[in-house]
Amino acid sequence: MVKMVIAVRKDLAMGKGKIAAQVAHAAVACTLISMKKNKKTFNEWYETGQKKVVVKVDNLQEIYKIKEECKILGVISETITDAGFTQIIPGTVTCIGLGPDEDDLLDQITGSYGLL
C-alpha cells in the first residue's frame, strides 16, 4: 500500500484552520510533483483512496531531518513556507509533505511520530 504523510510543526501557534490550509498546500504540492516524477506510484495512490496521514513534529529541526532522510531514501518531499498573512511570521516553515510512496518506506522516516 502507498500513502502520503504530512508532518506538521506543533511548536507554532496555528489554529486548526491554519493547520488545515498548510497541510493542504503540502498535499497538493506532493500530488503535482509525484504526477510528474513518480507516475506509477501516484496512480496506485490515486486509485486506492489517496490515503493521507497527518503527524506532528516538535520543531523546525525535525522538518529538516525528515527532508534529509527523504533525499537519502529517494522519497519526494516538499516543505511549505507560510506567506504569513495571518497568525505566524512570514517565511515560517510550517510542515512537510512526503510521498505518496510505500507505507514501509515512509514509516522508516515518520513512523515514530504521533498522529496530529
Next chain:
Amino acid sequence: MVKMVIAVRKDLAMGKGKIAAQVAHAAVACTLISMKKNKKTFNEWYETGQKKVVVKVDNLQEIYKIKEECKILGVISETITDAGFTQIIPGTVTCIGLGPDEDDLLDQITGSYGLL
C-alpha cells in the same frame, strides 16, 4: 485573483489532524479536476501562490447548499466522504472544496461563512 475554498462541517467531532486530512483530500480533488476542466484558471491559481481558504459551516445541509450553488454558478466542487477508519462514522460527508475560481464568484457562495 483566484482562490480555492474548503468548507468544513463544525458539527462533527473531528480533531485538528483529522480536519487537516479531510481538507487536504478536498484540495487535491479540486486541483486534479481543475487541471482537466478549467486549465486557464488552474494555471492562474498555481502561479499566484495557490491560495486556499478554510471556512466552517454548521452542518451537512450547508454543504449541500454550497454544492447546489456551485452547480448553478458553474464552479467546480467536490464533497469529501470519510472512509471512517477513525473518529467518525464511515460515509460521513466532512467537507467540500470549491474552485479554484475567481474570488468574487466564490465569495457569492461562501463569503458569509467564518474562517475555521
